[in-house]
Amino acid sequence: MTRDKGWDCLLKEDDKLTWISLVSFDDTWSVFGFRPKTDADRKKAAVPKQREIFNWVNPATKEVKLPEDLAAGLKKNRGAASYFESLSFTNKKEYIEWVVTAKRAETRTERINGTIERLNKGWKNPRNI
Numbered sequence: 586m587t588r589d590k591g592w593d594c595l596l597k598e599d600d601k602l603t604w605i606s607l608v609s610f611d612d613t614w615s616v617f618g619f620r621p622k623t624d625a626d627r628k629k630a631a632v633p634k635q636r637e638i639f640n641w642v643n644p645a646t647k648e649v650k651l652p653e654d655l656a657a658g659l660k661k662n663r664g665a666a667s668y669f670e671s672l673s674f675t676n677k678k679e680y681i682e683w684v685v686t687a688k689r690a691e692t693r694t695e696r697i698n699g700t701i702e703r704l705n706k707g708w709k710n711p712r713n714i
Contacts, residue, residue, distance in 0.1 A: 665704035
């Protein structure tokens with residue numbers, strides 16, 4: 586097996602193997618690891634995880650849809666709403682993702698309030714670190 590030849594036998598078994606790693610030592614020598622696929626590997630591959638944020642933003646068209654509670658919070662504060670509208674698609678997405686990924690209602694409310702505070706301070710990103 587060389588860099589260019591001998592891979593056909595492994596590529597035929599791609600549905601049965603999980604590639605673990607590839608380490609290149611230099612221009613000539615490399616080593617790779619693989620193992621047989623398990624039922625868990627097949628299940629993970631069959632159902633790709635959908636991120637919550639994609640229910641609210643469309644990266645292809647750069648469209649942003651606000652969750653109702655966040656929209657209500659911004660409606661009460663025109664300055665924050667105005668600043669939010671001036672942000673880039675990516676920064677809007679970051680704020681929305683920060684809010685919608687909260688697991689508890691209390692956390693979500695805190696994040697909405699935090700969003701308003703941060704926007705009023707002129708923060709482009711909720712983490713602004």
